[in-house]
Amino acid sequence: MTNNIIIFECVSKSYKIYKNKPTTLKEYLLNKIHRRNKLKVLEHKVLDNVSFVINQGETVGIIGVNGAGKSTTLKLIANIIPPDYGNIEINGSVSSLLEIGAGFQSDLTGKENVYLYGSILGLSKKIIDDNYKSIVGFSELEDFMDTAVKNYSSGMYMRLAFSVAIHVDPDILLIDEVMAVGDANFQKKCLAKIHEFRNKGKTIIFVSHDMSLVRQLCDRVLFIDKGGKVYDGNTDQLVNLYFAKLYGSDEKISIESNKTEQLDLQNIHAFKKQFNDKNYNNTNCVWGSKEIVVERGYFSNNEGYITNTYYAKEDIVMNLDLFAKNWYKDIVIGIAIYDENGNHLSGPNSKIDGLVIKKITGKKNVKIVFKKPPFLQGIYYVTIAVYNYECSKPFIHLEKYYKFNIINKREEYGSISLDCEWLL
Amino acid sequence: MLIKQARDLYTYKDLLMNLTFNELKLKYKNSIMGFLWSLLNPLMMLIIYSIAFKIILRIPVENFALFVFIGLLPWMFVQGSISQSTNSIINNQNLLKKVYFPRIIIPMSVIMSNLINFLINLIVLLAALFIYNIEITIAITLFPLITFVNWLIVAGLSILLSSITVKYRDISHLVDVIFMAWFYLTPIIYPLSMVPEPYKSIIQLNPFTGVVEMYREILLDGKIPDQASILTAFLYGIMIFILGVYVFYKREKDFVEEL
Numbered sequence: 176m177t178n179n180i181i182i183f184e185c186v187s188k189s190y191k192i193y194k195n196k197p198t199t200l201k202e203y204l205l206n207k208i209h210r211r212n213k214l215k216v217l218e219h220k221v222l223d224n225v226s227f228v229i230n231q232g233e234t235v236g237i238i239g240v241n242g243a244g245k246s247t248t249l250k251l252i253a254n255i256i257p258p259d260y261g262n263i264e265i266n267g268s269v270s271s272l273l274e275i276g277a278g279f280q281s282d283l284t285g286k287e288n289v290y291l292y293g294s295i296l297g298l299s300k301k302i303i304d305d306n307y308k309s310i311v312g313f314s315e316l317e318d319f320m321d322t323a324v325k326n327y328s329s330g331m332y333m334r335l336a337f338s339v340a341i342h343v344d345p346d347i348l349l350i351d352e353v354m355a356v357g358d359a360n361f362q363k364k365c366l367a368k369i370h371e372f373r374n375k376g377k378t379i380i381f382v383s384h385d386m387s388l389v390r391q392l393c394d395r396v397l398f399i400d401k402g403g404k405v406y407d408g409n410t411d412q413l414v415n416l417y418f419a420k421l422y423g424s425d426e427k428i429s430i431e432s433n434k435t436e437q438l439d440l441q442n443i444h445a446f447k448k449q450f451n452d453k454n455y456n457n458t459n460c461v462w463g464s465k466e467i468v469v470e471r472g473y474f475s476n477n478e479g480y481i482t483n484t485y486y487a488k489e490d491i492v493m494n495l496d497l498f499a500k501n502w503y504k505d506i507v508i509g510i511a512i513y514d515e516n517g518n519h520l521s522g523p524n525s526k527i528d529g530l531v532i533k534k535i536t537g538k539k540n541v542k543i544v545f546k547k548p549p550f551l552q553g554i555y556y557v558t559i560a561v562y563n564y565e566c567s568k569p570f571i572h573l574e575k576y577y578k579f580n581i582i583n584k585r586e587e588y589g590s591i592s593l594d595c596e597w598l599l
Numbered sequence: 600m601l602i603k604q605a606r607d608l609y610t611y612k613d614l615l616m617n618l619t620f621n622e623l624k625l626k627y628k629n630s631i632m633g634f635l636w637s638l639l640n641p642l643m644m645l646i647i648y649s650i651a652f653k654i655i656l657r658i659p660v661e662n663f664a665l666f667v668f669i670g671l672l673p674w675m676f677v678q679g680s681i682s683q684s685t686n687s688i689i690n691n692q693n694l695l696k697k698v699y700f701p702r703i704i705i706p707m708s709v710i711m712s713n714l715i716n717f718l719i720n721l722i723v724l725l726a727a728l729f730i731y732n733i734e735i736t737i738a739i740t741l742f743p744l745i746t747f748v749n750w751l752i753v754a755g756l757s758i759l760l761s762s763i764t765v766k767y768r769d770i771s772h773l774v775d776v777i778f779m780a781w782f783y784l785t786p787i788i789y790p791l792s793m794v795p796e797p798y799k800s801i802i803q804l805n806p807f808t809g810v811v812e813m814y815r816e817i818l819l820d821g822k823i824p825d826q827a828s829i830l831t832a833f834l835y836g837i838m839i840f841i842l843g844v845y846v847f848y849k850r851e852k853d854f855v856e857e858l
Binding site for chain 1 (some may be wrong): 614
């Protein structure tokens, strides 16, 4: 067996959406006779000339916003649908947990369904016989195996299906959003099983919207963008890109490079810059004399890497490129931060913090670091204002002009986080 | 390619078995008599025919009830398989969209469960032959061969129709209508010899004509059919089977998107 277990070569896939498709013969004939309702075909590109290689033993995450084509990619790998163009080579057996429980026969008992579902997944009777105990044990449904599945609760149903599926011993395991099964305890068991798979050197393709899980499990990520481009790369970079897209504007943001296979750091950088610049609040909330303007404002992290998506408590760096038309002195910069509901959360001001720009002429670069901001998950809007010392004359005021996103890995409630010390 | 399909099919042989038996199991699930219905059905049929043809419809054919019964059993196998498998792919679309397995298993399992039903019915038939005092000769050894030919035709047509119906849903309704006519175009309730000439050759074009006639010959008359008719039926079967499988594999990859 070669090391390259999955090879996509220039694969394209699009779905055709028919408008005015006649559903009956009568309609079809009438349309023909009257020459009306011409068949319109909209092509929805899911994958566009995509090539990538997945090696044996890798755990690869596939991420992307809803409808981007993640499940389609899995279905292509699982041989459920064929590609329009291109070539897919799979060197090994595939087992897919695309939607577990499809294939359960509700009138049959749990035991019968184990055999039925197992055989659907390609297990022979002998293998199921050998693993039956362990399947039932894993599902924790020992007492219900002789009950018809229709009397199961939905959680029991999924648990049984997952238990069977996890006992398939394929070379490639496809997992599509199935981790949300059962209670926390069962999920832990599932994760352990997936780790076990990894350790055995199996290849796992993993689709999820749960980015912390993706970070935790995946060696590499394929990011599928709307329009069918696929970026292949480092998990952290692409997860960041995902968040940027997810919380970004709906405007079409294209990445400047046409390269599809590899998205290097620079591309993301370029993309982020563009993204940040575009991320303006377009309503007319800019006022002031404009004798001093903000040429560019963008967010970055401590290392200078441009992003506007942060984890909670991560330092946020706001970069402002100011430009003064003349010579001014004693300039004050004020900032206001709002949450999604428009609540004014904070209003730092350079004068209060002890900084007054003594003189400014031409370009000036200002960097503001929000140290460990206590914001929890959400979108935040930022107002920037440049005033004179008395704060009476606005040079420029950009109301809720910028925004950044906070992602929280911990489950916390409320709008700000507190550093607590718990004493007993 | 053909080898790959065959290997694929072999890997999933347990699935075919499971689906086949589920089909049978589900049919009589929650009924008190359960599997006995498989036997009771043909038994009742035979009793009703015996009474009807002996007392009411007095047709001058020897053992007419048995004559019709032998024709009806394979016909039920044919009709059951074809009409059930026509919609089988559509009915299992949830499964097809989620999991890969050789798609041909779906109509195959329908045919297999009908075949098993047919073989169960034979128990009643054999009992009837015994009661009617019909001598069973060496000709009965040809029974598996004829059943195989019958199976080839049924499988070919079922697989063909199941794959086309995915795209053209009208087929399933068409099949119902055609079966009504087809019943009378097959010599089930009449002997072929009764049909006048120009129509006789038309009826002989029907692939099931030969099969039904041969079943009667070996069971009722105890004679070995002539080689020409066995060969014709066999070739017919092979041709239809190959056509069905060919069309199915051609269309198979588009199923998921058409469903």
